[in-house]
Structure formats: C-alpha cells, structure tokens
Amino acid sequence: MEIVVKDLSVVYMPDTPYEKQALSHIDLRIESGCFAAIAGATGSGKSTLIQCMAGLIRPASGQVQVGDKIFHAGSKSGAALRKHVGIVFQYPEHQLFEETIAKDIAFGLKNRGITEPKLDREVHRMMDLVGLPGELSDRSPFHLSGGQMRRVAIAGILALKPDVLIMDEPTAGLDRQGKQELFRLLKDLHEKQGLTVILVTHDMNDVAKYADQVFVLSGGKLALSGTPAEVFEQYQIWQELSLELPQVSQLVAKINEQLDVPLPYSIFTLEELEQSLAKRFVQREAPT
Amino acid sequence: MNGFIVGMYLPGDSFVHQLDPRAKLGFAFIFMFMVFFADRLLACAIFLAFVLVAIHIAKVPYRLFFTALKPIIFIILLSSLLHLWMTKGGEMILAFPGITIYEEGIRQAGIISIRLLLLVAIASLLTFTTSPVDLTDGMESLLSPLRKIGVPAHELALMMSIALRFIPTLWEETEKIRKAQMARGIDFEEGHILKRLKKHLPILIPLFISAFRRAEDLALAMEARCYRGSEGRTKWRQLHYTRRDLWLLLILILLGMVLLIFRH
Numbered sequence: 001m002e003i004v005v006k007d008l009s010v011v012y013m014p015d016t017p018y019e020k021q022a023l024s025h026i027d028l029r030i031e032s033g034c035f036a037a038i039a040g041a042t043g044s045g046k047s048t049l050i051q052c053m054a055g056l057i058r059p060a061s062g063q064v065q066v067g068d069k070i071f072h073a074g075s076k077s078g079a080a081l082r083k084h085v086g087i088v089f090q091y092p093e094h095q096l097f098e099e100t101i102a103k104d105i106a107f108g109l110k111n112r113g114i115t116e117p118k119l120d121r122e123v124h125r126m127m128d129l130v131g132l133p134g135e136l137s138d139r140s141p142f143h144l145s146g147g148q149m150r151r152v153a154i155a156g157i158l159a160l161k162p163d164v165l166i167m168d169e170p171t172a173g174l175d176r177q178g179k180q181e182l183f184r185l186l187k188d189l190h191e192k193q194g195l196t197v198i199l200v201t202h203d204m205n206d207v208a209k210y211a212d213q214v215f216v217l218s219g220g221k222l223a224l225s226g227t228p229a230e231v232f233e234q235y236q237i238w239q240e241l242s243l244e245l246p247q248v249s250q251l252v253a254k255i256n257e258q259l260d261v262p263l264p265y266s267i268f269t270l271e272e273l274e275q276s277l278a279k280r281f282v283q284r285e286a287p288t
Numbered sequence: 289m290n291g292f293i294v295g296m297y298l299p300g301d302s303f304v305h306q307l308d309p310r311a312k313l314g315f316a317f318i319f320m321f322m323v324f325f326a327d328r329l330l331a332c333a334i335f336l337a338f339v340l341v342a343i344h345i346a347k348v349p350y351r352l353f354f355t356a357l358k359p360i361i362f363i364i365l366l367s368s369l370l371h372l373w374m375t376k377g378g379e380m381i382l383a384f385p386g387i388t389i390y391e392e393g394i395r396q397a398g399i400i401s402i403r404l405l406l407l408v409a410i411a412s413l414l415t416f417t418t419s420p421v422d423l424t425d426g427m428e429s430l431l432s433p434l435r436k437i438g439v440p441a442h443e444l445a446l447m448m449s450i451a452l453r454f455i456p457t458l459w460e461e462t463e464k465i466r467k468a469q470m471a472r473g474i475d476f477e478e479g480h481i482l483k484r485l486k487k488h489l490p491i492l493i494p495l496f497i498s499a500f501r502r503a504e505d506l507a508l509a510m511e512a513r514c515y516r517g518s519e520g521r522t523k524w525r526q527l528h529y530t531r532r533d534l535w536l537l538l539i540l541i542l543l544g545m546v547l548l549i550f551r552h
Contacts, residue, residue, distance in 0.1 A: 056470060082471060089468050092468065097489070107472055111472060111474055156472060157471070
C-alpha cells in the first residue's frame with residue numbers, strides 16, 4: 001500500500017516553554033510493495049514520522065495518506081490508518097502483558113472481533129511464521145529469552161495482517177544470529193506476501209543490503225532521499241548528518257579519491273567491489 | 289511527551305527562582321495554613337493580589353496556572369454552588385422557586401473559591417520555580433532535626449527525588465505502551481467507564497513490569513557506587529540563606545497582620 005506524506009509538521013507540547021518542533025514540512029512518497037528505510041541520528045524525528053504514518057501521532061499540519069485513507073490535523077482519529085499499518089516499536093517485548101504467549105498474540109485479533117476457532121488457528125499460524133515452536137503457546141511470555149519475546153510481540157502485530165509493516169530498530173539488543181533471523185523474516189514477508197516494509201535504523205549496512213528506497217532525516221527535516229546508491233553517493237553530506245556510510249561504501253569513497261573515473265556507489269558487497277575492480281584492471285591491461 | 293505535566297519545573301533566574309528552597313518550602317507551608325484563616329473577602333483579595341504579584345515577579349506565564357487549575361475547577365464550582373444554595377444569612381439577593389441566594393452565600397462562595405485557587409497557585413509557583421533537586425535538598429534539610437527522633441530524613445528525601453525523577457520517564461513509558469497497544473487495536477476513547485478502565489490493564493501490566501525492572505537496575509547501580517544511606521554522607525551542593533530570603537519572612541509577617549486586622 002502506497003504512503004504519501006505531504007508537508008507534514010509535528011510540534012510537541014505546543015504553547016509551553018518545552019515546545020519542540022519534531023518534524024517540519026516533510027514530503028515523501030513510499031511506493032506500494034517497496035522496502036523503505038528511514039535513517040537519521042538520534043532525535044532526528046524518525047520515530048515521530050513513523051508514528052504519524054501509523055496514525056498514532058496527530059500532525060500539526062500537513063497530512064499522511066496510506067492507500068486512500070487520509071490523516072491530518074483535523075481528523076477524528078488515526079484509527080483508519082491503524083487498520084492498515086502495523087507498527088513494531090523498539091523493544092516490542094516490553095509491551096507483552098498476557099498470561100500466555102497464545103493470548104498475547106491473540107490480543108490484537110480479539111480487539112478486531114475475531115473469535116475461536118479462527119483465533120486459535122491464526123495464532124498458531126503466526127507462531128509458525130515467526131519461528132516459535134507450537135508447544136510454547138501455553139507458556140508465560142515472561143519466561144522466554146529476549147529474542148523469543150520479541151518474536152511473540154512481532155507475531156502479535158503480523159496477526160493483524162497489515163498492508164504496511166513499520167519496524168523501529170527491530171534488531172536493537174539482538175545477537176548476530178537473532179538479527180539475521182529477523183531480517184530473513186522481514187525479507188520473506190516483503191517478497192512472498194508483498195508487504196510494504198518500512199525499516200527505521202541507523203545501521204547503513206542494513207540499509208544497503210535490504211532497502212529499495214532510503215529517507216534520511218536530520219533535525220526534523222528530510223535531508224536526503226532516493227535509492228541507497230543515490231543517497232550514499234552524497235557522502236560529503238553524510239559527515240554533517242553524524243551517520244556512518246556502509247562499510248563497503250566507505251571503502252568505495254576511499255578508492256575513488258585515487259581514481260579519475262570514480263566507481264559507482266551501487267556497490268554494496270565486497271564481491272561486487274572485487275569484480276568491478278578486476279574488470280577495470282583487465283580493461284587497463286588490454287590494448288585499446 | 290504530549291501535554292504539560294502539572295508541577296513541572298520552569299528554569300529561570302527571577303527573584304523567586306533564586307530564593308533558598310528551604311525558605312520557599314517553609315513559606316509555602318505557612319502560607320497555606322494562613323489561607324485557611326482568611327475568612328474575610330478583603331483578606332482573601334489581598335492574599336490573591338500578593339500571589340498574582342509573586343507570579344509576575346517569577347515570570348511564569350499565567351496561562352500555565354490555568355493548566356494547573358484545570359483539575360480542580362470542578363471542585364471549585366461544586367463548593368461555590370453548594371455555598372450559594374445552602375448558606376443563609378444577610379440580605380436576600382435572588383429568589384427563585386426552590387433556590388434562594390443570600391448575600392452570605394455569595395461571600396462564602398467567593399472565599400472558598402479564592403482559597404482553593406490560592407492553594408493551587410502557591411503550590412504550583414513553588415514547583416514551577418524550584419528544581420526537583422533543590423526541592424528535595426530543602427526538604428531533607430528541613431526534616432533533618434527530626435532525625436533525632438528516628439525520622440529517616442535523608443532516605444525520605446531520596447525517595448522523593450527518585451520518585452520525581454521517574455515521573456517523566458514513566459510517563460513517557462506509559463505513552464509508548466499506550467501507542468503500542470493502540471496499534472494492536474485498542475480504542476481507549478470508546479465504551480463506558482468500567483470498560484475503559486479494563487482497557488487500561490494492557491498498559492498497567494507492562495508499566496509495572498518495567499517499573500520493577502528499572503527499580504532493580506537503579507538499586508544495583510546505587511550499590512555498585514557504594515551507596516549506604518545517610519551515614520557519613522556529605523553534600524556537594526550546599527544550601528545558603530541570603531538576604532533575599534528575609535523578604536519572605538517580612539511578607540509572612542505582613543500577611544499575618546492582614547489576617548489579624550481583618551478578623552471577625
């Protein structure tokens with residue numbers, strides 16, 4: 001489902017000495033079925049932006065449109081958006097509260113008015129999807145490991161069958177294996193089920209690896225946007241944004257300092273870099 | 289964080305900000321007592337004028353006091369109405385079938401409204417102009433004579449400062465959990481009051497869990513830094529009375545005289 005953000009501004013605690021402009025005049029468009037990344041330093045407005053998209057923070061001005069549903073300053077509530085957008089907050093395991101894992105996953109479905117036996121079937125399907133063994137369903141979620149708790153929370157969101165899935169730093173606090181598994185799940189959801197995925201992160205390596213579209217925020221404004229290659233190309237701006245380029249792009253930038261004809265920034269893996277360097281070497285050796 | 293939290297500190301360097309927290313605390317305490325002895329409209333009006341001047345000197349926007357007053361407006365209205373209705377005495381002013389309003393009723397309604405207003409205003413002025421650290425330091429210092437009879441002044445002050453410190457944190461946490469559960473389809477604005485209360489369970493449980501986790505982390509961090517209560521503990525920040533604080537004493541005496549002069 002397509003998301004269009006038009007001239008969006010958000011102000012926290014208006015008319016008090018603590019007033020803060022969190023977002024100012026953001027315009028962006030995330031295409032349907034796209035894997036988008038929203039990047040930016042701490043306090044750049046990433047979280048505010050995604051919460052607007054999810055219908056949880058009311059815009060001060062401007063609007064967010066998800067599919068044909070519009071949310072603006074005068075809207076009654078963001079509930080229309082919430083039906084289509086699933087949002088997984090940072091450390092989602094902190095919002096678990098039910099006695100059993102199955103009940104927690106079913107919580108959102110119950111709020112939507114879904115009853116047994118469909119409920120039970122859906123819960124088990126979701127547990128299977130996120131890779132939780134079915135026999136855990138009657139256990140307390142608080143006895144699980146951190147990574148497993150997170151999967152329970154994610155299953156609870158996916159059960160609502162959102163068209164757009166927003167994930168705020170989903171891998172924070174996970175080990176390498178947990179991180180890889182989570183990204184595999186995310187990629188599956190995106191490719192097999194056609195979900196529009198929005199990933200909030202400050203790890204550019206993940207952006208380079210998975211995203212089709214990148215939006216970089218800085219001080220509540222949209223600083224850069226485009227494909228990862230287009231965005232990483234403007235590496236001079238990156239230093240001002242206090243963000244790090246992906247490791248391979250950093251290497252490409254270093255090599256380009258020595259080259260007359262620069263390497264493209266669409267190189268995101270060491271293998272690709274190796275191949276393009278080899279190609280150049282062959283071209284130089286070959287008599288023209 | 290959305291919305292303004294009552295009792296928030298507003299940094300500033302006005303005369304009121306620079307007063308010693310102990311002096312301010314003591315003043316506010318005695319002032320509140322005196323408000324209850326002000327049983328004449330004129331005395332109440334003088335007290336009100338003083339508070340308005342104090343707010344002006346503190347450079348706190350009046351608007352914020354209205355925010356602070358919001359929760360008790362209902363109480364003010366209710367007690368005023370009751371006085372208008374029930375209190376008899378003096379001349380009859382209005383007579384409807386079923387309700388007769390007397391002069392005394394209007395006076396009592398005015399006095400009770402101003403009293404409640406004064407209480408909230410002076411308490412808000414105290415928290416608006418005194419940082420939480422100053423406030424607890426002042427509290428500890430004022431309570432310390434009671435240590436001799438076994439009152440744990442330092443521990444009480446520490447508890448208070450931890451509580452104050454965690455109000456915004458827990459508030460933020462509440463907002464976060466509320467939004468997360470809203471994203472899972474809860475609508476907090478729908479249904480009658482019992483239903484709405486029940487809907488808050490999905491917020492309260494995670495909030496308690498995280499509060500306990502934070503408490504445990506904090507306790508561990510304090511132990512790791514060898515915290516052992518008030519025993520042998522000295523202070524980096526020392527409080528000092530200045531000449532400014534004498535003004536508060538003077539004002540108290542003046543207000544006390546107002547009370548005496550206008551007594552029944």
